[in-house]
Amino acid sequence: MAASSNSSLSGSSVSSDAEEYQPPIWKSYLYQLQQEAPRPKRIICPGEVENRPKYYGREFHGIISREQADELLGGVEGAYILRESQRQPGCYTLALRFGNQTLNYRLFYDGKHFVGEKRFESIHDLVTDGLITLYIETKASEYISKMTTNPIYEHIGYATLLREKVSRRLSRSKNESRKASVTNEEHTAVEKVHTFRGPHWCEYCANFMWGLIAQGVRCSDCGLNVHKQCSKHVPNDCQPDLKRIKKVYCCDLTTLVKAHNMQRPMVVDICIREIEARGLKSEGLYRVSGFTEHIEDVKMAFDRDGEKADISANIYPDINIITGALKLYFRDLPIPVITYDTYSKFIDAAKISSADERLEAVHDVLMLLPPAHYETLRYLMIHLKKVTLNEKDNFMNAENLGIVFGPTLMRPPEDSTLTTLHDMRYQKLIVQILIENEDVLF
Numbered sequence: 001m002a003a004s005s006n007s008s009l010s011g012s013s014v015s016s017d018a019e020e021y022q023p024p025i026w027k028s029y030l031y032q033l034q035q036e037a038p039r040p041k042r043i044i045c046p047g048e049v050e051n052r053p054k055y056y057g058r059e060f061h062g063i064i065s066r067e068q069a070d071e072l073l074g075g076v077e078g079a080y081i082l083r084e085s086q087r088q089p090g091c092y093t094l095a096l097r098f099g100n101q102t103l104n105y106r107l108f109y110d111g112k113h114f115v116g117e118k119r120f121e122s123i124h125d126l127v128t129d130g131l132i133t134l135y136i137e138t139k140a141s142e143y144i145s146k147m148t149t150n151p152i153y154e155h156i157g158y159a160t161l162l163r164e165k166v167s168r169r170l171s172r173s174k175n176e177s178r179k180a181s182v183t184n185e186e187h188t189a190v191e192k193v194h195t196f197r198g199p200h201w202c203e204y205c206a207n208f209m210w211g212l213i214a215q216g217v218r219c220s221d222c223g224l225n226v227h228k229q230c231s232k233h234v235p236n237d238c239q240p241d242l243k244r245i246k247k248v249y250c251c252d253l254t255t256l257v258k259a260h261n262m263q264r265p266m267v268v269d270i271c272i273r274e275i276e277a278r279g280l281k282s283e284g285l286y287r288v289s290g291f292t293e294h295i296e297d298v299k300m301a302f303d304r305d306g307e308k309a310d311i312s313a314n315i316y317p318d319i320n321i322i323t324g325a326l327k328l329y330f331r332d333l334p335i336p337v338i339t340y341d342t343y344s345k346f347i348d349a350a351k352i353s354s355a356d357e358r359l360e361a362v363h364d365v366l367m368l369l370p371p372a373h374y375e376t377l378r379y380l381m382i383h384l385k386k387v388t389l390n391e392k393d394n395f396m397n398a399e400n401l402g403i404v405f406g407p408t409l410m411r412p413p414e415d416s417t418l419t420t421l422h423d424m425r426y427q428k429l430i431v432q433i434l435i436e437n438e439d440v441l442f
Helices: 029-036 066-073 123-139 141-145 158-170 180-184 253-259 266-278 292-308 319-332 340-350 355-366 371-388 398-409 417-436
Strands: 060-063 079-084 092-098 101-109 191-194 216-219
Touching: 029 123, 029 141, 060 066, 066 079, 066 092, 066 101, 079 123, 092 123, 123 141, 253 371, 266 292, 266 319, 266 371, 292 319, 319 398, 340 355, 340 417, 355 417, 371 398, 371 417, 398 417
Parallel strands: 060 079
Antiparallel strands: 079 092, 092 101, 191 216
C-alpha cells in the first residue's frame, strides 16, 4: 500500500461520480467509546520540587515511591502524576489511574514525550491518548479483533473504482509483453503512519480511527486511510492517484509510471528524444557537465509542467544541460534504477571471470528487476548504445559511459563510502556490459 484522501464524519467520496460511488456507512461504536473515555486529571504538587526537569510541569512530584504515588492519585479515574524513580534516579515514571488500579509507565523525552512508539508535544496529550486507547481496548477488545472480517474495501471505494479504471485502460491494449506489464505490475506501496486532524474512519473496515495522533496509516500512492492492523489486509496493487504525485524528480519510479499510465518516466523519454535529435555527436556527451543552475531549471520545469516541459534548443541550447538533467533524475530516485535488492547480485555477477558466464549471470539478475525499472534500464541502454555508435565524434565508448552511469544507476543499500569506492569498478563494468550487449540482454 502507498498516502491522502480524507474521510470525514459525514463520509467523504473517493470519486466525484455519484453514480459510481456510494459513501459507506461509517460505524460509530468506537467513536462513541472515545467520547466516553476518562479525561486526564493532573495532580499538582503543592510545593516546588528541586531539580525538576524543565520539560515537566507541576504534575512532577520528585522522588516518591509507588505507594506514595498511588495515595496521591486517590483512586480517581484518569488522575496522573510524574515521579522520579527511587531505585533509578534520573529515570522518570508516569503513574496513571485506570480501571481501579494504578498503572506505571517508564517515561522518556527526546524533544517529545513518549512511553511507546507515539511521540507527544505535551504530557497532557500523551495521557489523553493513553486513556482513550486503554478504554477502547478494554471495552472493545473482541470487537477490534473482528474488525477486518467484513471489510467495505472489497465492495466500494478504492478497490472497485481503481480496479475498474485499470481494467478500462488495459482493455485498450492487447500487448502482453513485459514492456506493457509495467503499468499493470504489482506495486509495493508505501504505508506511512499518519496523524488525522478531526474524526476519521478506516476505509477498509469503516470503523473509527481512535486516538489523538498516529491513528492509522495513509497510502502514499492512492491516499487510502486505514488502521495499522487493517493495512495488513489491503492489497499492494493500488493505483496511484495523480493528485498525490506532486513532482517528477525524487518520486518512486514505479509509482510515477503507474500514476501516469506510462511504460517509463516521461523525463527519460523526453530527455533522450531531445539528446538523440541534436546531441549524439556532441563531444564528451554525458561526461561534460552543464551549468547546475540551468539543470535545476529543467528539473523544476518537469516538476511543474510534467510532459509539457519545454527543453528545446530555443530554451536550453547546451545539450549538456539536458544530459545533466537526465543524470540528476536517476540520482534523485529514492530507489535506484538497479534496485537495492538486486545490487549485490549485479556486483557478484561482475566478479565472474568467464565472460559467457558473467553475461548469463547479468541476464538472470535483470529478470529480478521490477518491470518499470527493467523497462527504463532497457530504454536507456538502447540510447547509450546509439551514443557509442557516434564515438568518433563524441569520444564516448561503453567504458566511458560505464564510468559516468555506474554510480548513477546503482548504489549500495548501505550508505558506506568504503563500499561505494570498492564497488566502483564493478558498477562501471555492469553498465559497460549492459550497453555492449543490450540486444542480447534485453
